[in-house]
Amino acid sequence: MERAERPRSLHRDAWDRLRKSPTTILCLAVAIIYVLVGLSTFSPKFDEKIEKSLSADKTYAPPALWEVAPDGHKQLSPARWFGLDFQGHSVFWGTLYGTRVALLITVITTIMVTVIGTTLGIVSGYFGGWVDDVIVWLFSTISSIPWLLLVIAIAYVVQDANPSLKQFFGGVATVIIALGLTDWVSLCRLIRGEVLKLRDRDFIVAARAIGLGHGRIIFRHILPNTVHIIIITASLGAVGYMQVEVILAFLGLGVTNKPSWGRMIDDARLELLRGHWWELAAATGAIFIICWALNVLGDSLRDALDPRLRGVQ
Amino acid sequence: MPAYILRKLLLTIPNILGIVIITFILFKVVAPDPARLYAGKQKSEAQLQSIRHEMQIDKPWWVQLWNIIRFKFAPSMRYKESFWSLFARKAPISLAIQLPVFIIELGIQLVLAVYVAARRGRFQDHVITFLAVFSMSVPALSIYLGAQELFAGHWKIFPVAGWDQHFFIAIHFAALPILVSVLGGWGSGTRFYRTIVLEEISSDYVRTAKAKGVGEAEILLTHVMRNIMIPVVTNTVAVLPLLFTGALLLERLFQIPGFGGLLVDAIQQQDQLLLMAIVYVTAIIYCLMLVVTDICYALVDPRVVLQ
Numbered sequence: 001m002e003r004a005e006r007p008r009s010l011h012r013d014a015w016d017r018l019r020k021s022p023t024t025i026l027c028l029a030v031a032i033i034y035v036l037v038g039l040s041t042f043s044p045k046f047d048e049k050i051e052k053s054l055s056a057d058k059t060y061a062p063p064a065l066w067e068v069a070p071d072g073h074k075q076l077s078p079a080r081w082f083g084l085d086f087q088g089h090s091v092f093w094g095t096l097y098g099t100r101v102a103l104l105i106t107v108i109t110t111i112m113v114t115v116i117g118t119t120l121g122i123v124s125g126y127f128g129g130w131v132d133d134v135i136v137w138l139f140s141t142i143s144s145i146p147w148l149l150l151v152i153a154i155a156y157v158v159q160d161a162n163p164s165l166k167q168f169f170g171g172v173a174t175v176i177i178a179l180g181l182t183d184w185v186s187l188c189r190l191i192r193g194e195v196l197k198l199r200d201r202d203f204i205v206a207a208r209a210i211g212l213g214h215g216r217i218i219f220r221h222i223l224p225n226t227v228h229i230i231i232i233t234a235s236l237g238a239v240g241y242m243q244v245e246v247i248l249a250f251l252g253l254g255v256t257n258k259p260s261w262g263r264m265i266d267d268a269r270l271e272l273l274r275g276h277w278w279e280l281a282a283a284t285g286a287i288f289i290i291c292w293a294l295n296v297l298g299d300s301l302r303d304a305l306d307p308r309l310r311g312v313q
Numbered sequence: 314m315p316a317y318i319l320r321k322l323l324l325t326i327p328n329i330l331g332i333v334i335i336t337f338i339l340f341k342v343v344a345p346d347p348a349r350l351y352a353g354k355q356k357s358e359a360q361l362q363s364i365r366h367e368m369q370i371d372k373p374w375w376v377q378l379w380n381i382i383r384f385k386f387a388p389s390m391r392y393k394e395s396f397w398s399l400f401a402r403k404a405p406i407s408l409a410i411q412l413p414v415f416i417i418e419l420g421i422q423l424v425l426a427v428y429v430a431a432r433r434g435r436f437q438d439h440v441i442t443f444l445a446v447f448s449m450s451v452p453a454l455s456i457y458l459g460a461q462e463l464f465a466g467h468w469k470i471f472p473v474a475g476w477d478q479h480f481f482i483a484i485h486f487a488a489l490p491i492l493v494s495v496l497g498g499w500g501s502g503t504r505f506y507r508t509i510v511l512e513e514i515s516s517d518y519v520r521t522a523k524a525k526g527v528g529e530a531e532i533l534l535t536h537v538m539r540n541i542m543i544p545v546v547t548n549t550v551a552v553l554p555l556l557f558t559g560a561l562l563l564e565r566l567f568q569i570p571g572f573g574g575l576l577v578d579a580i581q582q583q584d585q586l587l588l589m590a591i592v593y594v595t596a597i598i599y600c601l602m603l604v605v606t607d608i609c610y611a612l613v614d615p616r617v618v619l620q
Binding site: 137138140141142144145146148149150152153154156157158160161239242243246247250251252253261262265266268269272273277280283284287288291292295296 | 325327328331332335339340343344345350446447449450451452453454455458459461462466555558561562565566576577580581583585588591592595596599600603
């Protein structure tokens with residue numbers, strides 16, 4: 001005789017699926033390590049390290065495990081592991097500092113995108129009417145402008161209009177504003193579609209029939225059913241933010257006076273001509289590893305959280 | 314069909330209006346005074362006024378708005394050339410790079426997607442999926458820089474950078490940018506089409522065809538290929554105008570005097586009015602191409618018009 005199984009929640013089920021794949025766990029671990037490294041660079045001790053790592057007597061040194069002191073004594077030196085750049089800055093500490101910049105950009109932009117996209121998406125899908133028309137007009141207009149072009153235009157305008165933004169954390173604010181004001185569009189569209197479907201489902205109708213208010217229906221019944229969309233969009237969105245940061249750095253619109261991965265790659269343009277490859281390699285490696293992890297993680301999350309796609313992959 | 318096209322065009326009008334509003338807010342309200350950016354801080358108010366007159370921004374705001382709407386832009390102060398003559402000169406060069414890139418890339422993506430989907434879960438599938446994710450994860454700028462250094466700097470197979478009016482010399486210069494661009498861009502499309510081919514393969518008509526004894530190659534090439542044209546069309550038609558605008562990083566790195574390089578110049582030299590013209594015109598063309606996409610969609614899939 002078959003025994004009835006206890007019903008399992010979507011998130012429980014998704015987590016069980018994710019746990020079974022070693023690749024997913026590896027990617028999750030990589031993402032967590034990046035976040036921890038990024039967080040650890042906020043400590044004042046780290047800033048001291050960066051100051052100290054500047055070796056004034058020397059520009060350009062290839063990667064080495066050891067640093068040779070004037071008295072011939074060899075000492076293990078993390079500052080030299082990835083070599084020195086044209087100003088004598090340690091590429092290793094620069095790369096770690098880049099993690100801080102990337103973490104700031106990714107986290108704040110994601111929060112901005114999630115708040116704007118979810119709010120507008122739910123309001124538009126749930127209430128309908130003229131509010132829906134206005135929001136649909138807004139996101140269809142923004143998505144009918146090529147994304148990168150709009151990001152560049154906003155970054156340019158914002159930075160030039162308000163030079164003090166350049167001072168705030170070396171231009172990170174410009175990148176965040178440009179990305180946050182544009183990237184909510186896809187999330188908003190997805191959430192609106194989902195809410196439109198949810199709105200007429202039995203459990204929502206029942207909730208309305210027993211007299212629950214709009215606020216309670218939205219927060220208790222609709223929002224939890226859109227969380228999977230937010231998670232998937234956020235994990236894949238972060239990849240885009242890091243790639244765009246590189247392009248903005250190249251155009252001189254991004255992070256300007258702090259070592260970010262994009263700026264390091266941009267600096268490496270001139271270094272490569274002289275055969276100094278390590279700064280390019282370090283920054284590219286840092287971006288590649290986290291983007292690869294997030295790409296794979298995003299796909300696994302989509303498979304695990306979106307049952308309709310199961311069996312296709 | 315004509316009614317469908319007309320309806321789509323009418324529905325675009327609010328979006329075009331929105332693009333005008335966004336452009337106006339960004340470049341006329343938020344952005345700083347372009348005359349001051351151009352002149353620097355030393356100029357007197359009278360000199361600034363004459364620069365403003367030359368830039369045609371001394372007029373009331375509704376005249377400026379009307380000028381944007383009817384695509385009338387003041388000539389660029391740096392190039393001493395109107396936007397449209399710059400566009401006519403530079404867009405074909407961008408197209409000469411981007412069109413081959415587009416065709417080669419789409420070919421590679423479709424062939425790989427069908428190949429991999431037919432071997433789902435096997436070794437080839439894993440390798441190509443891995444490489445695709447690889448190309449999506451490495452920043453394009455790094456791929457360009459690395460390839461330029463290796464192919465041109467180290468092995469000296471191609472020239473490092475440059476351009477020429479003469480067709481055959483231009484091919485010589487264009488080869489590496491095209492190769493590099495394909496190298497950086499094939500990944501995401503391949504994965505996207507792979508998913509679509511997989512969806513098609515698991516559909517009923519494919520099973521019927523198999524049951525009738527149709528060969529695998531024929532199923533893939535005639536049945537499946539035809540049905541995936543819908544997503545292919547929606548995915549490609551809209552990006553066609555972007556072929557004119559070229560690639561920003563690529564054209565700057567390889568010193569191709571195209572439209573993408575012009576955009577980079579406009580940003581770096583703070584040529585604000587030129588940047589505005591580029592953003593506005595590209596957005597309008599892109600928006601109109603989205604309508605064309607919808608029309609193509611309806612042509613490929615007759616069910617769309619009926620809805």
